[in-house]
Amino acid sequence: MDIKEQDQMYIAHTYHRFDAVLTKGSHCIAMDADGKSYLDMTAGIGVNALGYADKEWAKAVSEQANTLPHVSNLYYSQPDGDVAKMLCERTGFKKVMFANSGAEANEGAIKLARKYSYDHYGKERYEIITLVNSFHGRTITTLAATGQAAFHQYFDPFTPGFLHVPVNDEAALKQALSKHTCAIMIELIQGEGGVLPLAKAYVQTIAKLCKQQDILLIVDEVQTGVGRCGTLYAYEQYDIQPDIVTTAKGLGNGLPIGGVLMNEKLQDTFHPGDHGTTFGGNPIACAGARVVLQRLDADFLQEVMDKGEYLKQQLVSLPHIKAVNGLGLMRGAVLDEHVQAVDVVKACLQKGLLILTAKDKLRMLPPLVITKGEIDQAMTILREVLSTMG
Ligand SMILES: Cc1ncc(COP(=O)(O)O)c(C=O)c1O
Structure with missing residues (x-):
């Protein structure tokens, strides 16, 4: 049975799901069943601090599972x-x-x-x-x-x-x-x-x-x-x-x-x-x-702070974004009245970018290990999406 059909048939629907079946991931990239990759600015709603399948974490977890x-x-x-x-x-x-x-x-x-x-x-x-x-x-x-x-x-x-x-x-x-x-x-x-x-x-x-x-x-x-x-x-x-x-x-x-x-x-x-x-x-x-x-030592945390500021600066320069709130790598973008956050999220998904909403805001909670280069990639997709809206 197809994964989506199985989900529809057997899982109690307390969530709306976006149209992507994720099968694996590495660092800040998730892959779907068709081999399409997604740059992930959600970290499983703020969970995957070290990204997907961090080697050291996975080793520690498997060793513990085996003992x-x-x-x-x-x-x-x-x-x-x-x-x-x-x-x-x-x-x-x-x-x-x-x-x-x-x-x-x-x-x-x-x-x-x-x-x-x-x-x-x-x-x-x-x-x-x-x-x-x-x-x-x-x-x-x-x-x-x-x-x-x-x-x-x-x-x-x-x-x-x-x-x-x-x-x-x-x-x-x-x-x-x-x-x-x-x-x-x-x-x-x-x-x-x-x-x-x-x-x-x-x-x-x-x-x-x-x-x-x-x-x-x-x-x-x-x-x-x-x-x-x-x-x-x-x-x-x-x-x-x-x-x-x-x-x-x-x-x-x-x-x-x-x-x-x-x-x-x-x-x-x-x-x-x-x-x-x-x-x-x-x-x-x-x-x-x-x-x-x-x-998460002092250097790592300082990098989160720097990358968070960088993300904020990039976000404020995008069309339809009126303000950016939050601290570090927890950011919310306030949109103008011409765009709906959920439409932006759906359009980003099509283009291989995972982001979140929080009420009427766009919300970003990327893995803490995200690089500035990956933030740039995410912003390029978001700019493309926002430019075509409203
Ligand atoms: C501030 C805050 N408290 C509590 C919770 C609930 O956590 P959980 O979903 O792990 O029960 C959340 C989840 O989003 C949260 O953001």
């Missing part, structure tokens, strides 16, 4: 401890709790925050403030955290205890704070919401309020983290110290992994039995993550 693929959390093993150590040493966080996806990491962060508040202030302090237009995942609780009504249709009732306040509005935030507030949870750049960075002063006010009132600051770095924005985590560029950071996507480089990084205040909050997941800290995923973190 100890899974043990469960009942026994010690090397890779999860190594990854946790690397994350803690590089960030100053004290402990890491592993999960299998961004949503699951956020669930863990929410539970951690509530447990801390329960222990210190009693069960009335449970409320979590998040932002309008945020995206935190698709489970019932992370959807409750997500400040977008469109995702809330059909799935009531949600986990109670979430409040959404408008972005960059300090007065609204202060008004929302109460004796029930346990945590404030933010993305520093709203990725799915349209690649919209929060104002630095606003983020610093949030951090200050949290510190003053012992409210926990949770930063969701599922999309912005692991070098995507040119620093290991984007919060470094906002000069704040969150209490909790969640991470996923790029850490896995193609394998499912998530993590909750917690500071000193939280490190002893959970006890055995309070939380868990069978696959969390899986040795294969962690063997791969270890390679990702090793690769």
Whole structure:
């Protein structure tokens, strides 16, 4: 049976698929079943940090698969401890709790925050403030955290205890704070919401309020983290110290992994039995993550920053692009009223370029290893496409 037919027949359709059957990839190039190649500016929605089939990553993952693929959390093993150590040493966080996806990491962060508040202030302090237009995942609780009504249709009732306040509005935030507030949870750049960075002063006010009132600051770095924005985590560029950071996507480089990084205040909050997941800290995923973190040294991150600036400069010079937002290699292009982002994405696909949308923006999350030459190639195709539109 043809791959598309099989997909149509057997896969539950929670996604629209573009008309390409991808069969293999190398570095920043994906190939389809007919041998057509695509320059990839999506990295599997911010996952393939080292591109497709990175040799060192693939070797580490296969060696681990051939020795100890899974043990469960009942026994010690090397890779999860190594990854946790690397994350803690590089960030100053004290402990890491592993999960299998961004949503699951956020669930863990929410539970951690509530447990801390329960222990210190009693069960009335449970409320979590998040932002309008945020995206935190698709489970019932992370959807409750997500400040977008469109995702809330059909799935009531949600986990109670979430409040959404408008972005960059300090007065609204202060008004929302109460004796029930346990945590404030933010993305520093709203990725799915349209690649919209929060104002630095606003983020610093949030951090200050949290510190003053012992409210926990949770930063969701599922999309912005692991070098995507040119620093290991984007919060470094906002000069704040969150209490909790969640991470996923790029850490896995193609394998499912998530993590909750917690500071000193939280490190002893959970006890055995309070939380868990069978696959969390899986040795294969962690063997791969270890390679990702090793690769993302200071020089690598500086290159991401430089290439991100270069990408931005190229994008602003293209027709129909009014502005470019984001940091590092997480970029959103604001289009004028003559073109629709989804039409641009479809036309680019025809010409061998994979890009994303985020709401009405064009979004680019290329593999972090992309070269300036490849950025030029992508921009040539995008210019051709945009020139024929509107
Ligand atoms: C900021 C943010 N949080 C959470 C998630 C959910 O991650 P996952 O799809 O791995 O559950 C995403 C996914 O796009 C995200 O961008």
